[in-house]
Amino acid sequence: NAGVTQTPKFQVLKTGQSMTLQCAQDMNHEYMSWYRQDPGMGLRLIHYSVGAGITDQGEVPNGYNVSRSTTEDFPLRLLSAAPSQTSVYFCASSILTSGRARTGELFFGEGSRLTVL
Amino acid sequence: SQQGEEDPQALSIQEGENATMNCSYKTSINNLQWYRQNSGRGLVHLILIRSNEREKHSGRLRVTLDTSKKSSSLLITASRAADTASYFCATEVGDYKLSFGAGTTVTVRA
Numbered sequence: 659n660a661g662v663t664q665t666p667k668f669q670v671l672k673t674g675q676s677m678t679l680q681c682a683q684d685m686n687h688e689y690m691s692w693y694r695q696d697p698g699m700g701l702r703l704i705h706y707s708v709g710a711g712i713t714d715q716g717e718v719p720n721g722y723n724v725s726r727s728t729t730e731d732f733p734l735r736l737l738s739a740a741p742s743q744t745s746v747y748f749c750a751s752s753i754l755t756s757g758r759a760r761t762g763e764l765f766f767g768e769g770s771r772l773t774v775l
Numbered sequence: 776s777q778q779g780e781e782d783p784q785a786l787s788i789q790e791g792e793n794a795t796m797n798c799s800y801k802t803s804i805n806n807l808q809w810y811r812q813n814s815g816r817g818l819v820h821l822i823l824i825r826s827n828e829r830e831k832h833s834g835r836l837r838v839t840l841d842t843s844k845k846s847s848s849l850l851i852t853a854s855r856a857a858d859t860a861s862y863f864c865a866t867e868v869g870d871y872k873l874s875f876g877a878g879t880t881v882t883v884r885a
Contacts, residue, residue, distance in 0.1 A: 699877060761871055766817035
């Protein structure tokens with residue numbers, strides 16, 4: 659099983675360039691999300707989606723754009739890269755539950771390491 | 776802002792010893808999850824404990840939850856070199872938003 663697949667694994671950008679980080683899952687999960695991980699700060703939620711056509715902002719959405727046209731794919735776009743966006747980016751997916759807790763166990767990709775010069 | 780905070784930040788133990796790490800959180804929760812991250816890899820889910828549970832086991836892992844103190848602990852018994860990793864607690868803050876702490880880095884010495 660592929661699970662959650664992220665591409666590229668590594669990327670170097672110059673300030674002002676744009677790019678898209680790809681995320682695909684083959685588990686038919688309704689919920690998908692993007693996190694960034696910086697040293698000493700844990701993971702911070704950028705954007706998330708609860709189904710095709712539905713996206714919402716997380717804790718640190720500025721400078722990022724997302725769309726969800728299919729259940730499987732959830733790309734993250736950097737509109738105009740800045741050095742502050744140098745980070746490791748993780749995509750994660752989950753089923754949605756009908757209980758009070760909405761998200762179940764998150765399945766993570768292996769990460770995309772982005773450096774902005 | 777982050778909901779959970781792990782303590783200690785780092786832990787070094789001998790193989791075969793037990794490792795205990797704690798997570799404190801700020802607001803009431805429906806459940807609390809623990810994840811492991813090996814160096815350079817994605818996070819892997821370890822265990823989920825619901826707010827009405829006090830203790831849960833999975834193999835060599837034991838998780839406790841004290842909602843009155845807003846805290847949880849993760850115990851790894853009989854540690855192995857393969858347990859060397861960072862461990863994170865996560866709680867849902869508002870619908871669909873899972874918040875992670877900064878993690879505890881565990882090093883198991885041979």
